[in-house]
Amino acid sequence: MQRDLRDSEARFRALAQAIPNHVWTARLDGQLDWFNDRVYAYAGVSEGELDGERWTSMVHADDLTGAVHRWQAALASGQPYEAEFRLKRADGTYRWHIGRAVPSRDDSGRLVRWVGTNTDIEDQREMRAKLEVLNETLEQKVAERTADRDRMWRLSTDIMLVANFDARITAVNPAWQTVLGWTEADLVGCSFTALLHPEDKEATLAEVSKLSEGTKTLFFENRYQAKDGSYRTISWTAVPDDAFIHAVGRDVTEERAAAAAHRKTELALQQAHKMEAIGNLTGGVAHDFNNLLQVVAGNLQLLVKDVAGNDKAERKISNALAGVNRGSKLASQLLAFGRRQALDPRVVNVGRLIREMDEMLRRTIGEGVEVETVVSGGLWNTLIDPMQIENAVLNLAINARDAMDGSGKLTIEAGNAYIDDAYVRQHQDVEAGQYVSLSVTDTGTGIPVELVERVFDPFFSTKPEGKGTGLGLSMVYGFVKQTGGHVKIYSEPGQGTTVKMYLPRSAQQEDIEVVLSEGPVEGGQETILVAEDDEGVRTTVVEMLQELGYRVLKAVDAAGALTIIESGVHIDMLFTDVVMPGLLKSSEMAKKAKERMPHLAVLFTSGYTENSIVHGGRLDAGVQLLSKPYTREALARKIRHVLNNERQRGIAQEQLVPAPASMVEPVAQNQHRVLLVEDDALIRMATADMLADLNFDVLEAGSAEEALALLEENEIDILVSDLGLPGMSGEEFCRLVRDRWPQIGIVFATGSNLGPQLANPSRTALLTKPHSIEDLKRALVAIR
Template sequence: MATADAAWPDHGGETGEMLRAPGFEAQALGPVADWPDALRQAIDLMLASPQRAFITWGPDYVFFYNDLILNAYRDENRRIFGRSYRESWPKVWSEVGRYFEQAYRGEAVLRPGLHVQSMRGNGEKIDIRVDLSMTPIRGADGTVLGIFGISADRTEHYETEERAAAALAALEEKSRTLEIVNQAGRAITGELNTERVAQKAVDAGVALSGAQFGAFFYNVRNAAGESYTLYAIAGVPRSEFEKFPMPRNTQVFAPTFEGTGVVRVDDITQDPRYGHNAPHKGMPEGHLPVRAYLAVPVKTPAGEVIGGLFYGHSTPGVFGAAAEASLVSLAGQAALALDNARLFQAAEREILHRGAAEAELTRLNDQLETRVAEAVAEREAVFAALQQAQKMETIGKLTGGVAHDFNNLLQVISGNLQLLARDVQGQEKAERRVANALAGVQRGSKLASQLLAFGRRQPLEPRVLNVGKFLVGMEDMLRRALGEAIGIEVITSGGLWNCQADPTQLENAILNLAINARDAMEGTGNLTIEAANASLDDDYTDGLEGVPAGQYVMLAVTDTGSGIAPELIEQVFEPFFSTKPEGHGSGLGLSMVYGFVKQSGGHVKIYSEIGQGTTVKLYLPRVRKREEVLVASHETVPMRGGTETILVAEDDPDVQATVVELLTELGYTVLRANDAQSALSVIESGVAIDLLFTDVVMPGTLKSPELARLARARLPELAVLFTSGYTENAIVHDGRLDAGVDLLSKPYSREQLAKKVRAVIEARGKKK
């Protein structure tokens, strides 16, 4: 038993005060002075934890927790703190008790996204998502004494994911709907037969709305002025309607045939307008089982009601607002097509009787040819944009695969050259050759990086920036890079919006444009860099692939150089294309700028006149967030080694051998693994590890991000550093490096490795 200590615990905030309170006793444990040392030590760890930590003790699962959980249970503390969790929260225990029992049997528990629903004592509902992890607390003889657990509230995270999934599903449904409407529009626009127009419209409406059956009734009454002519039907044979009388101008049908509005009813049999007309008082016996009902007038632009589109379903409530909106759009296209078809057919009939109608027919044909030509031109433009997008995607995949293997090769060469440099110190000729070889490695690395940028495959770390301030910070660097013969003017508008971009890549893009401008001006001229707010409207963005209308921050770089010929403008962003003389450029500078801006959700536009100069405009989407303070990178960390233990997970034996030797020379104790599963086995062996240094892309079923997650679950204080020549989608999503991920891109130098490893290890220490 522990000796009585009125000052214990000497930390822990409000929870610590509860434990120190005179007379505090825990269920089945008694006064604090009687508690075993193992329990007191475990509570010390729990109180010091920066996470939502708790402990249960003994088979009664006596429940203790730190201040981070106390806020959630503040109104319940007297009932549950130091009391049996199982007895205090029987409803919650029914959902999570099996996990506590699993941990008390000696098994580690990791249950991400656990959905807990219950009710507090005051009647307040509990509905949260938590990432629950529990580790058995064992005595000296191995007996499980209690459980140490972490309950991270991830409700907002999982709800955000669910909302995003729902939004994506809605977007996909809208895209599907739009495609059907567009297909129907294209199908019926050039159709000159009214029956075929009506049939295609009805079929498209069934696909759009999910109806079981649909029909188009032409607005022509009989001699009695009551019925309407059926022109098309879908979902059932035409004979199903022919045995019944045509619809009449009743309260249900009147809004459609008179063109006064759309009728959408969840259950037509319950609608007050239904069932008032003799002889059937509703649908005749044997009629199709219509419950959900949706009818839309088909009106020409001049306001003439040609007829109506009618859809039904045997299940009530099938048709929603989205279906209504889609059918209204479809009805407009059908009205235009029917109107055109009727005009054409009338002209045909007129030609049979009067030759004078020939001129009118020619005019109609000319109009039709114009529409067809416009449609063909539109399809060709869409096809060209699709080809360009597919080409970009293909190049991106190719560059990704090449970059991974190429950067691994460069890493082996670079690492061994750096090791060799230490062996030949003092040998001038050998040192010079090694330096030349390392310079070649750097050029190869830059080439791979530019290819990844063009293919939109580089891992971005976007920050909220004010471009005006960013340009001011670059001004000195630009003057040094361009020389005194180039005049530089930076212009920024007042009230400049913020945008979101990777600062390093934005700096590279601006520097690339400035150097290109310098070369175009042959070393002498004026360079103007301007930042301003800009709005791109629908008229501007309609013909652009992947550029939505909206507000942007525009950054323009203008030179007074020789300009670019009009026939070359469309080629300047293609990789390896250059207007410079042979040997004076890689042709990847503008390609990199293009890929970076597109990957950032933006748009690039170039204007040029021969003999006048060139302007390149970058448009980056506006964000309504506060500007972020740019934190100094690991480059500011001094280059030094350490004595910590590092586990290297790398499947390429040559790369592994090189990095192990580099880290060993820096003083670290290095363990190695050939894949993620082997690395996990090392971690589970219990050996002390300070840093996991793992390649992103390795063979095997266990992937590196999952390895990192499992490793941190077992070693919460473990630092993780990823490395790769190309990350694919493992730790990069939507072109952006995942939050909280540290990445060292291959190939890296000994100095970059030393600084990054030191920075990641020291950052771990600051989080403790």
Template structure:
């Protein structure tokens, strides 16, 4: 039956299952024929024995087997290929009924199976294309109606993930920054957005360039093997923590005009996951999204244009409606500002005039006062003579107060400002005010909590408050209520526009309110002018409010009057806020008006003043040398004469200025004390209306007692300073607190906040601190003030820190130097031995350590 059958058949018989087959079976394994005839089954089919061993075993046990379209790897033409067979195994029994062999009828169905599978694949591809088309259509329908680029790109990315089977998908918006490209992540799928936070946006590298440049589609079965990947710094491969992308597919999204809007990017953790069909679907999807994004742009541009046009129409309508009102308001505001400016200019002009008059007036008063005091000794036995001299001196005192008020109004008085809490100052004046105002005036003082500090002269604040209180008493005819309020205030830009002389910012306000008769508008406009008064003849000089005005303006503040007839008056003083801690105010020493035996050099250009002060000092026991100007005084100093104190007028004729004279005197006589005197100071030892730190000034006119006290005070300071310097050299480690108090430290820093904080720290540490905001200002200070330690920033505007330090060493060879800098090394300071580096930012401990080190490393220390 087997040999005659046209169907491929074989018989495997006997213990070894000898293999016998017909001619129809030969095409099944042409390479094994004819060697397979009679050989054992296991040897013939050794390559597939593992697959067929169970089937053979089951048949030999008596079970018939039928297999349809079984896949069998078959060796043909020297290679293994997949074949499919439908076959049956039938057990063959011998005469004893035992299974002795196997009968197989086989049919090679490889072609049928391949055809069927091809048809199935075609159907699956068709179905996939239909599904892809449906996805694209649905996405197209969704994005066509979408007006948000963010939502649109998310729809496209989600659809792309569905179409390609990707694990990750993203849309990056293309932004041309002119430096190789900058991109914005608009949509993401398959991963949280936080995964991109630690990675920069894609750069225009060899991998991303084809997409962002619109060159074409990039599809890679394994991006890690792509030669374009990992060739750009800073990464030479996959960055640590990056998404595990192997399969990579990117499609550009291009606008109608050919520009690249952005790119669609898809990835999968396994290689070879993206097909050409997926690529084709994405091209369609990218085209639809590009059109939709273009439409959104056009729609938004149209919306913006419509909104702008509508806004312009609304603004034009409102402008037309309010034009007259606004023009009127602008004109009124401008007129008010111009009036304020004119008033300010007028007050400035009057101030300069009165200041100049006061200068000459003080010199005259000094001559008169000095001679009257000297004359007093000659008529000590004449009662009538002493009385007349006393009356004359009283007149000089009134003249002196008048000149002081003129200087205050002209903003020419030398202020000695401190960081103070006005609340405490005002509270401390309560008893004095009550005594000055009388029992019929009720005084109420209110101080706000959290009050800021201010930087002003406390004595002038007391004078101003006393002047305002006395004015209020007179306005209330001796009976009424006076309210004093202290609080914080902020003057904004709108207030500054109306009052051009005012700088917007934070202020401490001192307000004095009375229940008096009030003022008319005309009176308020003239209230601050000198010698203007509504009081009867002989009842006032008209300088009280003008003095208050000048002091506040000189302190950088603002004054405002609020008043109505019959309702009373409020005067508000606005003083700028200080961010520093309050200065420690010490009570003035009650130095006796005694003389001495030291040598004093008097430099005074006014012959009358010079003669008078020389006689007064001689009368006090001092040995006196005199000079008519600074140059003559320098000649006396260079003569080698022993001089304990230089007493010099501030303003003298000649090329050599008094501060320069003082500096040169200290160079030649390091222990010399310096006392300035003047009836008018401007741009010499007073800057910004404030006496330079570390200087001593005796204002003209002065009495014999005031001169004696001031001379002894300055000489005592000289002795203390000399003793302190000695202590610092001998035992700095044992007495650090004494050393600090004796050392004068100059802080040079252009940053206001750093300067204020550092100065406060140094003051808290116990150092006597002088501040400067530039190297040039520092040079001015060392010209007239002895400095022990300098802490300077390196990068100052104008003159650098090292350049200033070099000048300081020329003036004071033993000065200690601390350079504050953000660099890790000292500046070029080879010519400045003993310099100490203080690295920014620094703590108070590091600052103190650096200053201590600079003290110990001073040349000659």
């Protein structure tokens, strides 16, 4: 018996020294008393230096308490021990290990000692090598497993199975319950194909058949169903013997999900870099191109006076100006794809919009194409720029006409849609939620699969040379993305194409479209400093302003403009391009100019609104911008508005000190409620004080959008609104208010001498800037 015991001990130690893991034993009191050579080699210490509790010197300080606590619990309960911790190597580095120990009992069942292992779980190659060794052991002699090898089977964190070539499971290890929730009783005798994901069954059976045909080792992945109904991705290593398949599987679900997420992030980052590069390119192109268009347009408009009465010359100028407009639209398309345009979003019902486009679409694409418009009932509203969505639909319709060679059927559909999490996981740059879908479908030639992913790239076109710019679809893509939506294209050669736009839903009431009136051209005698680096643009705009009666100074860059300002010469307005050469930016120059001349009016102009004054697709608060190319009339109106607005600011500063009660005669006897809408904070504050002095209850808003929210929630008697608001203009806002709330009196506050003509002109008054409290009182009395 002693010899057998010694032989058994020798065999155990020989086996423990042979396997690639750390092996150790412990007495019943938990003191470790033996380690195999791999432990000493790993720790870089001599035999005996780890006995007792000295082994804890290898354990990372952050992991020691948990490891010791679990060990003590195992000693007390006699149950197997398992813990994860970091062990220090001889070179001072730490690697993660999983430590396991099981009690060893004699024939009477008495616990005589503990046998444990530490497995390196940080190095996947070593884990794979260990599994291959284990597989070879299972392949050679499954039926003759020794007690020690059975421990390995039970301690493994990877799932293992033995099955015959008919897929019937004959044995599984305990890890199946840990990983998938299935017990041995659940699985033995069943076919492992019953747990396979339906989509993976055919491929798995094909791999199994290779084993039966003599393939020695296979590596493959599939999805197995867990007991809770979910699926886990398992990476398998399988080897055959004469009658069985021996397989070891590792749960790689999280690894594959992380890899997929990483790949998705990489693709999104690549797309972001691409869009940034294209945006920078298109911004520069649009700036220079619009400068050229401004020179052409400005000189053409200056010629109008010289050729008055010459019908032929006037017609040529009109045709040339139409060409300028087309060029301006091309630049706008470039900015749309690069997501650099400043959008003017409104709450729109897409169904109404596309119905109103019906006649225009039929004229554009010709009689050979049948047009069908389908709008779902209960269609939601969406917050978009209506002009841009009209351009998008028109571009798609033209593409469809060309794909059908002028003959076929075009279907435009609008409906409600919901993008769920499953769709989001498969597509980039889209969020789950409620959308309004707008689809354009043709019966044309379709797009080859290899070209579908390229159709949104700028200047890519399948049309013959000279038949298209390649910007139509890219403009659609850029606009929808900047709006916060999503675009998907479905196409099959010979079957036609569908382009589907998902536009974010809006819960607000639809903004009613209005037609703006054109006021007369007004000039003045103020002094304007023009800062413009393009000589052609500078010359043209100076001549325009001089024709309008203004005194004009000019500078070729921001530094030159600041020098003129610091010279002390009187200046009423700074009219500056946004993008100019030199170290000093226009926005910084304008800020310094306002510091030196607090009453200086500032108006920016640009063919490309860069980030210095535009953020989130909208102009910064208090910034006035005139986009290139602009007309003489637009220039005159904008100059007059900004100058008068600045004069109103000066009056506002003087009137911020409340007037004595005896000097102000109240207008309202019963405190009527006034909604004051003004984007300039100083003017708004001063005007609010004036209204309060006139005994009105005042609500304030800095934009039409803010004001609409207040109108929805409050009873308003009178509206006093600036006409030069950011976002929705004051004229559009006042028309919308008159349509929805006809009982509200409206006072137009403007730098012009003409207000908009409303459908119902009663209870309206014009308050021309700059105005005093007496002017305000007269306007309020006029609408009572």
